[in-house]
Amino acid sequence: MERLGLALETARKEIAALEAEDRNAAILANALEAASDRIDALKLALDAANAEIERLKTASAPVDETLEARIEELVAALGSERTRAATLEQERTALSTRLAVAEATIGRLEREAAQAGDLATQLPLALLAQARGADDAGIKAATGADKLIGADARARIAAVQIVGMADRRLDPALWPTLPALARLDPAVFVKLRDHFLAAAGQLDLAKFFLEEGPGLGLSGALLELWKRVLG
Numbered sequence: 001m002e003r004l005g006l007a008l009e010t011a012r013k014e015i016a017a018l019e020a021e022d023r024n025a026a027i028l029a030n031a032l033e034a035a036s037d038r039i040d041a042l043k044l045a046l047d048a049a050n051a052e053i054e055r056l057k058t059a060s061a062p063v064d065e066t067l068e069a070r071i072e073e074l075v076a077a078l079g080s081e082r083t084r085a086a087t088l089e090q091e092r093t094a095l096s097t098r099l100a101v102a103e104a105t106i107g108r109l110e111r112e113a114a115q116a117g118d119l120a121t122q123l124p125l126a127l128l129a130q131a132r133g134a135d136d137a138g139i140k141a142a143t144g145a146d147k148l149i150g151a152d153a154r155a156r157i158a159a160v161q162i163v164g165m166a167d168r169r170l171d172p173a174l175w176p177t178l179p180a181l182a183r184l185d186p187a188v189f190v191k192l193r194d195h196f197l198a199a200a201g202q203l204d205l206a207k208f209f210l211e212e213g214p215g216l217g218l219s220g221a222l223l224e225l226w227k228r229v230l231g
Contacts, residue, residue, distance in 0.1 A: 123156070124146045125146050125159060125160070126146055128142065132168055132171060138175035141178060141179055148183055152187075155182075155189045159178060162189060169229060170205060170229050173228070209222075
């Protein structure tokens with residue numbers, strides 16, 4: 001039991017770390033994309049300003065005061081835009097570096113999680129349910145999922161990781177969902193785990209199961225449970 005308790009703690013920490021790094025990588029990726037879009041827009045504005053300055057320079061000879069003022073205004077704006085663009089380029093470089101570090105960390109954690117597979121394989125979902133404060137019905141459902149998963153190590157690891165991604169408020173719907181998924185095909189846990197990780201923390205599990213549940217073999221009663229926990 002002590003060894004299983006240690007396995008539980010290790011698995012939970014690993015899952016939490018993976019989830020946090022995935023979410024951070026997504027935030028960085030979104031910020032980087034936004035910075036890139038702003039930089040592209042600034043460069044277009046700079047090109048337009050340059051073209052306008054050249055047009056004004058050749059539009060009148062001599063250039064009257066209004067045109068001179070306009071040129072000075074555009075030159076000042078151009079300098080400001082260039083300064084802002086340089087700042088954004090620096091931001092983009094910094095974000096790229098941080099994103100690369102985050103992605104490398106995710107890769108390392110995933111490799112470590114795979115290497116620690118024996119721990120997750122020895123971790124019954126029923127024990128995980130008990131540790132998360134599940135009621136008797138939840139523990140019974142988790143036990144049923146354990147029996148259906150059997151010796152499928154990849155499916156068990158994925159199921160444990162899915163539980164780790166879920167907020168505890170979802171547990172009343174999550175525990176009875178696990179045996180339903182296992183009855184469909186234990187391999188579905190791996191597919192769902194990979195899908196949730198790819199979403200990088202941006203996916204609402206309750207909404208997902210409510211919308212996709214019928215295709216995953218969830219009964220009407222289970223869908224009602226997901227509707228309740230969704231609020």
